[in-house]
Amino acid sequence: MPTGVAEFNGDRLKEAREARALTGVTLAELTGVGRPSLSQYEHGTRAPSPDVLERIARALNLPVSFFMHPSRSAPGETLFFRSKSASTKTARAREQRRFDWHVDIASLLQAHVMFPSVNFPVFDDLPDDPSRLTDDDIDRLALAVRSFWGLGEEPVGSVVEILERNGTIVSRYELGVDSLDAYSGWRDGVPHVILGADKGSAARSRFDAAHELGHLVLHSKVTPTTWMRSEVLKQLEAQAHFFASAFLLPAQTFSSDVTIPTLESFLALKPTWRASVAAMIRRAAWLRLIDNEQERRLWIARSRRGWNTREPFDDELDVEKPRLLSAAFRLAFEAHKFSIGQLRVSLPYSLADIEYLSGLPEGYLTGAEDLGLLRPLEPTEHERPRILSFPTDRRS
Incomplete structure (x- = not known):
């Protein structure tokens, strides 16, 4: 004993x-x-x-x-990481634990604040075996998701906001490993996305969000055992990548914008579509707007300009940041739904961890604790959860 x-x-x-x-x-x-x-x-x-x-x-x-605290039960759902190499094993183990904490934080808040309902399309014809999905299938599914959410085929605003509006819990923080850009998974019927805050440009982070959306839509039936097979992981990543490209750059409208396929013309489209020149070159190649030789020359020219690590406009586009978790905390505290003491009992993590994983400003919780401003308020029998209004993003 x-x-x-x-x-x-x-x-x-x-x-x-x-x-x-x-x-x-x-x-x-x-x-x-x-x-x-x-x-x-x-x-x-x-x-x-x-x-x-x-x-x-x-x-x-x-x-x-x-x-x-009691042991956790092993989840049956898959977490979609982009690498299972030995070099990322420690980082993946860390993120799997952080993901559990992120889910715990969201679950506590959902008990006090009404989040947007999960509003994802269900595709009855989606095959159980993802290897049966073709590029044409994925292109069609990306367009169907846009249609389901009423996005049309024009350039969309914040992908992160779109995810949050439709019930996804999104966090953004530094992952600390080059090969981990983002990851995602379903937990108890709720989609979750974690974005790396240390992953360069706004366009890249936006593409990461669309990539994770691809996993959530295309691969919800994939088991952890299946994901662990290297050949399957490579295919799933390629499919999510293609989905992101098709979701961000719909065939008809994007094609009509590509009048002259040069680096300059793609760069001119970047502020409108909020996609990297690299992503537009790949999409143009798949849509056969350029042939193999044109694509090769574009990649060479892009490399010669030093754009492999950073492109023009990368510092000018706004990074898309999640807002729901931090807004839910603020609303819960303003309504005195729980005290810091109650928070510590429900979430046995450091306050710094909770701030970090929720996107709260550093010191938000510790400062409130030091000032003694938060106190419990017992809900009445007829009290309903507060509804969290989503902040309006007026950008196009």
Whole structure:
């Protein structure tokens, strides 16, 4: 039988270590606790003493209560990462844990604030086997999603806002690994998207959001086991990429804008379509607006201009940022739906983690705690959840 803190849960120690992207050796160095002891704690064969648990909690910047919570049940849904290479294994493990925390935050807020309903089209003819999807199928599906959401075929505004309006919970923060641009998944019927805030230009981030939309629409039936197969992952990524291109650059309207397929003409279209020149070259090639030789010359010319890492207008287009989670927190606090103390009980993470994963300004929660401004307000029997009005984006 384990000794020490009886309520300690070793699964939560492993979760915390992975969420901080730490090895057992590194955590041992940070805490002064032997690696064998930490391993025993994680496997549940021993429990730490209160003093040791305090040291572990401080090192991982988490409240002691975090390590008392029950184990999570394994989700059946797939998280769509762009790489499963050994070099991203630690980062993927960290993001899987962060994703769980992100879902917990959203679930708490949804209990107090009425978010937009999930409004995704259901395609009855979508094959269970994604390998049966053709480029033409995906092009048609991207247009169908636009039609379902009433977007027409003109350039759309913020893709992030479109996702949020239709029930997607979106977060944006630094992922810290070059090969992880963004990821997404369904949880209990709710779509979630995580965007990397350290991934360069607005056009690239916008394309990432459309790419993740592609996964949510096309690959909801893909199991984690199927995703782990390298040949399947490569195909799923290509399909989501193609979906993003078709969603952002609809064939008919984009083709009519490409009168002369030169770098200058594509660059002139960038502020309107908010897509990179690279994305427009690929789309133009698929639409046969340019032949293979023209495409080759465009890539060479683009490279010679130094646009492989950064294109013109990248610093002028606004990055599309999620707003629902932070707005929901503000609304819940203004309505006194819960106190910081209640928040700590419901979400056993550091306030800094909650701020970071929710897009709140640094110090928003800790500042409120220090001032003692938030207090609980018991809901009446007839009280309904507050409805979260979506801020209007007046950009075209």
